[in-house]
Amino acid sequence: MQTKNDPDIYTTFQAICKKFNLKVTPQRIAVYDAVISAHDHPSTDAVFRKVQDRHPNISFDTVNRTLNTFAEIGVIDPVEGHGAPKRYDPNLAVHHHFHCIQCGAIIDLYPDMFKRIEIPSELEKKFTVTAKRILLKGYCARCRTEQKSD
Numbered sequence: 001m002q003t004k005n006d007p008d009i010y011t012t013f014q015a016i017c018k019k020f021n022l023k024v025t026p027q028r029i030a031v032y033d034a035v036i037s038a039h040d041h042p043s044t045d046a047v048f049r050k051v052q053d054r055h056p057n058i059s060f061d062t063v064n065r066t067l068n069t070f071a072e073i074g075v076i077d078p079v080e081g082h083g084a085p086k087r088y089d090p091n092l093a094v095h096h097h098f099h100c101i102q103c104g105a106i107i108d109l110y111p112d113m114f115k116r117i118e119i120p121s122e123l124e125k126k127f128t129v130t131a132k133r134i135l136l137k138g139y140c141a142r143c144r145t146e147q148k149s150d
Ligand SMILES: [Zn+2]
Pocket: 100, 101, 102, 103, 104, 105, 139, 140, 141, 142, 143, 144
């Protein structure tokens, strides 16, 4: 898993920005920092609040546009099937998601938790599959405990 302490993550970030001619400004680094240090697939609002600590003059619109740009060039991933508000994922390694329908937690699940996911041969004839992601929904451990105690 990628973490903020992993120096490679910044190298990758800068390399992708360079490839797309995107200047690595202090504000963009602050937005990227806020996403990778969050570990909870943060929303635009959560990223904005975090960036504001260090850059009090940054606007919500700037943060929103920066996140959209990051998603377009593939530095971060918008979390699929979540609707509004959009959530962002800095973890570009292959992994799956569990969405808690009560508290909104999005928890990373790793491929070794699942047996090989086989694509049915009739689909392989039709499509070229380049990525597979399992999306599970339900109650996280904490919300399940709360439900039981009701
Ligand atoms: Zn929950």
